[in-house]
Amino acid sequence: MRIKKNRLILTAAGALWLSMIGAGLGLLWNYEGTPGVAAAATPGRWPADSRIKPDADRATLVMLAHPHCPCTRASIGELSRLMTQARGRVTAYVLFVKPPNFSGGWEQTDLWASAAAIPDVTVVRDDDGAEAVRFHAATSGQTVLYDAAGNLLFSGGITSARGHAGDNAGRAAIVSLLTSDEAEERGTPVFGCPLFARNECPAGKEVGREKDNH
Secondary structure, three states: OHHHHHHHHHHHHHHHHHHHHHHHHHHHHHHHOOOOOOOOOOOOEOOOOOOOOOOOOOEEEEEEEOOOOOOHHHHHHHHHHHHHHOOOOEEEEEEEEEOOOOOOOOOOOHHHHHHHOOOOEEEEEEEOOHHHHHOOOOEOOEEEEEOOOOEEEEEEOOOOOOOOOOOOHHHHHHHHHHHHOOOOOOEOOOOOOEOOOHHHOOOHHHHHHHHHOO
16 A cells, blocks of 8 residues: 555656746746737838948948847847848948946957957947937847938848747748848747846846946
């Protein structure tokens, strides 16, 4: 009887353990597949007050990013692939948001270095998130593409889920627009940390320490 009872206990414990793993994986998959905060509609024309000047001869791409967002690592990787596929057809910028009253260099993380290493990409510090506001971006990884005349062609993310690299509708749409002037998608969900709600990023504690130092 004792052996039978022990087997029942082990079976129940195993079932509980498996259910907990299943629940944890379910939460993880749900999080990875949930887009970031939606922003107001991206301006249909290049913002006139932007300090970033669009290229007058070819399309201009801008990615708005949080320098401490782990999800954005995949977006930077996809941008690198995109620039290889569309080389010579686009001028690209990655704008890293830097909140007010933060020490210099806070924004220069490994994400900054990775973006700066991509050929034909210019990395810019976005003080106070002013450019993110101009482009109506709310989530790290938001990517916009404008033609040489300053008209919006695409707005969205270039990953299929949080932190997931690989083929995705956003990158495919931008490459198609740059190579054939056509695309099935003109907008896709953005998967990343909020650009301004910093407490949702792993950098939250670091952000808090920086504020305490001022």
